[in-house]
Amino acid sequence: MKYQIRFTLNGEEQELYVPANYTMLRVLRDELNFMGTKEGCGAGECGACTVIADGRPVNACIVLAPEMDGMSIETVEGLAKDGRLTPLQEAFVSHAALQCGFCTPGFLMSATALLRENPHPAREEIIRAISGNLCRCTGYVRIIEAIEDAARDNGQ
């Protein structure tokens, strides 16, 4: 049995038929070929699959596909517009806040959600907002500095 779901993905309407036992992550990657969202732990712990759903960061690996019906979903592919990176993405590049890059889409989505809600977060707030995103190679200092930098440029 498949379930009809309608949702917006990075501003575009989507309509799909999905089995109940798929996750949002599988739909994004395998059905829609949006490979930016990564599967790390698959259990809501590492944050590699973080997307913004209805304005809030969530783990795509623990949302069932039929639950996507009616949602507005943003993935890392939706950040850059017309080939231009967002200031946050630019800050990740200039701070070299990534090495292998596997965790980067998740960090970008968590930090994007944070900066929209709180354009000038304190360092502590940044650390808390990304505590659900694990990085195993770069370390967190450059990532935190990149987000601080993007926040500093906000509205200036």
Add this chain to the structure above:
Amino acid sequence: MKNFLYHKPTTLSEALSLRARYGQSAVLLAGGSDVVIQLREHLIAPEAVIDIKGIAELTGVVWDEHNLWIGAKTTMRELAEHPEVLRAYPFLADAASRVGSKQLRNRATCVGNIVNASPLCDTGTPLYALDAVVVTNAREIPICEFITFVRRTSLAADEIVTGIRVPHQNCKGEFTKISRRSEVDLSTVCATVLQAGDSYRLSFGAVAPTPLRLRETEALLNGKPLTAARIEQAAISARAEVKPISDIRASLEYRLDMVELITRRSLTNLMNGGSEA
């Protein structure tokens, strides 16, 4: 994960007839942070998943004249940020804010945390200490009778928890979570210690098959002023009243030490008039 049927009822009566139809072979879904993992790990293989998020009668937090109502749709984030909860029961907001990550708290619900009935559920100890009442479509059950064993509750196969009711009360105290990592980790030991007038309530998680109220230690303290000597007595009593096991997160001995430490620390904070960490 094995396939299943997905239902998203829009009314409570529709949800209840689905519950009646499937009995034990259906599982209720709210935030999914426990259910989806159990599906994925093949710990459960239900015929149907009933998503309760579309049910019109279910709510988030409602603060009225007599009660705090934690509706079945209340996410951990909503509970952690609700201004009345932060004012009256900061230890409950604190517990909710310590569950998982920001991403998880946007989905996971407080009612789901209780229905999942893990011995270390973070919102369990504040709700035990507040004498919260679990409300289903059919009845009201004190929370300490609702959770019966590890991952077991007294919820019948044809019932749905609509929310948790906390009668308004004046109390102060604190929630403590001991874990290897401060965020995105399970509790090694968690606890809530409260003072309401001259009575005390001590509740611990991850030290028995269910969260526990330490009634004997409370009796030792009730009606008497807090002194350093009485706090010492209570710490020893608390240690004797819990029944932890050794597991992947900690040894039995460590947990006993932490129960003693939390009891001493939280009561000392109350004696000194502070309750916030």
